[in-house]
Amino acid sequence: MLHPILRSLAVASVLAGCASLPSGPPPAAAFIVLGEDGAPIARAVTTAPTCPAITIDGRTTPMAVRAPYGPIPLRGKDQSASFHADAVSRPVLSCETALPAGARQVGVAGQPLPLPPAEVKRIVVIGDTGCRLKGKEFQDCNDPQAFPFARVAASAAAWKPDLVVHVGDFHYREDPCPADRPGCAGSPYGYGWDAWNADFFAPARTLLAAAPWVIARGNHESCNRGGQGWWRFLDAHAYDPAANCDDPATDERADYTDPYAVPLGASAQLIVFDSANTNWKGFKPGDTRIAHYTAMWHKVDALARRQRYNIAVDHHPLYAFGAIQDARTGAITLFGGDAGLTQVFGALDARLLPSTIDVLLSGHVHLWEQTSFSSDHPTQFVAGFAGTAEDIVPLPQTPPAGQAPAPGAVLEAMSSWIDGFGFMTMERTGPDTWRVVVHDRDGKERNTCVVEGRHSRCAVLQV
Numbered sequence: 001m002l003h004p005i006l007r008s009l010a011v012a013s014v015l016a017g018c019a020s021l022p023s024g025p026p027p028a029a030a031f032i033v034l035g036e037d038g039a040p041i042a043r044a045v046t047t048a049p050t051c052p053a054i055t056i057d058g059r060t061t062p063m064a065v066r067a068p069y070g071p072i073p074l075r076g077k078d079q080s081a082s083f084h085a086d087a088v089s090r091p092v093l094s095c096e097t098a099l100p101a102g103a104r105q106v107g108v109a110g111q112p113l114p115l116p117p118a119e120v121k122r123i124v125v126i127g128d129t130g131c132r133l134k135g136k137e138f139q140d141c142n143d144p145q146a147f148p149f150a151r152v153a154a155s156a157a158a159w160k161p162d163l164v165v166h167v168g169d170f171h172y173r174e175d176p177c178p179a180d181r182p183g184c185a186g187s188p189y190g191y192g193w194d195a196w197n198a199d200f201f202a203p204a205r206t207l208l209a210a211a212p213w214v215i216a217r218g219n220h221e222s223c224n225r226g227g228q229g230w231w232r233f234l235d236a237h238a239y240d241p242a243a244n245c246d247d248p249a250t251d252e253r254a255d256y257t258d259p260y261a262v263p264l265g266a267s268a269q270l271i272v273f274d275s276a277n278t279n280w281k282g283f284k285p286g287d288t289r290i291a292h293y294t295a296m297w298h299k300v301d302a303l304a305r306r307q308r309y310n311i312a313v314d315h316h317p318l319y320a321f322g323a324i325q326d327a328r329t330g331a332i333t334l335f336g337g338d339a340g341l342t343q344v345f346g347a348l349d350a351r352l353l354p355s356t357i358d359v360l361l362s363g364h365v366h367l368w369e370q371t372s373f374s375s376d377h378p379t380q381f382v383a384g385f386a387g388t389a390e391d392i393v394p395l396p397q398t399p400p401a402g403q404a405p406a407p408g409a410v411l412e413a414m415s416s417w418i419d420g421f422g423f424m425t426m427e428r429t430g431p432d433t434w435r436v437v438v439h440d441r442d443g444k445e446r447n448t449c450v451v452e453g454r455h456s457r458c459a460v461l462q463v
């Protein structure tokens, strides 16, 4: 209950908002994210203390506060993957407005925002977009050749998508740039707004303005990393100040979100699920994540029964290969899908995802990859090649006999692009067929694939 004086102040500020709408500088970011059942939500992020105005079909109102104005608080030293007491960041305000069904024209602070068409036919897929500053790996964030996300985003926007899918891992600037690395000198770091802005919102600007977004959560957005920004800016669910990753005591709630479906029209849909907190080593008995991901699988299963054609979207691949190289011997070892999810999902269904899922879009591995199976497994695309330093250990054109990325999966086709930055596009060509194109950072076509049902095949095996 509000104190009477505060209540009258609140009423006064609402009235003032009606009388003179916020004008101020344009927000740092304005975009549309699609949530449950594809419901469009307008979002704005601003360093001003008040939310900008939104105009919907000619009617202008102030946007509502999603997360109040202020700096993102530091979590404790033992509660952060990287802790820097000196990581400074400006205060930030996150605003939103749920758009009414049938809204036709939407603008925030005079900037038009793109609405989804009734039938989505052109999709851009990107992932793993931030500039890596962590541990011993430092990317030259100031060099657009070494950190090309802004270029990739502009090229993807020029393709004129109906929808953008980001498969997770937005925030990478966790540690300060070392003094002897001019390529990243001056970069903000830590989990505050300034690092989020430099890593994602500033370079993504053209693509945020081009189409509505569907956003999956990466492990970089788990509570002990960028989770606080994730909840304030990007998550498609309602914001709960009591479960926003600020207080580690609530991580057990804030590290998980419910899956949701985004209809594409013509009997197809995306199903987005949150794999941020899984563990590539698998789970020990009694780990609470087993129960979380078991419940999530059942919700995905229920959603996937609603439509005929289903494309799942998450961060961690289940049906793709990655490769690591022994620094000493040079020997290359292949690894398959995420062990934690494989363990939990595999106990529910041998093919891991429910039988109604046709395609899985993921990131996490910093390359582009396609796999297709003669067994009953979904086709997988990995699009973690949009900005973060690439994984450069080559994948084989054909994996050694008997090696599968998922238990029991029988590979029928595989294609990859190692050490190339870019984005993937999907163009719907029929009820269950898509034309996939792999573009480089300039938008030039480097590979094409055809998806038919749960199978896919690409023109070039190794780009």
Ligand SMILES: [Fe+2]
Residues within 6 Å of the ligand: 169, 218, 219, 220, 315, 363, 364, 365
């Ligand atoms: Fe990742």
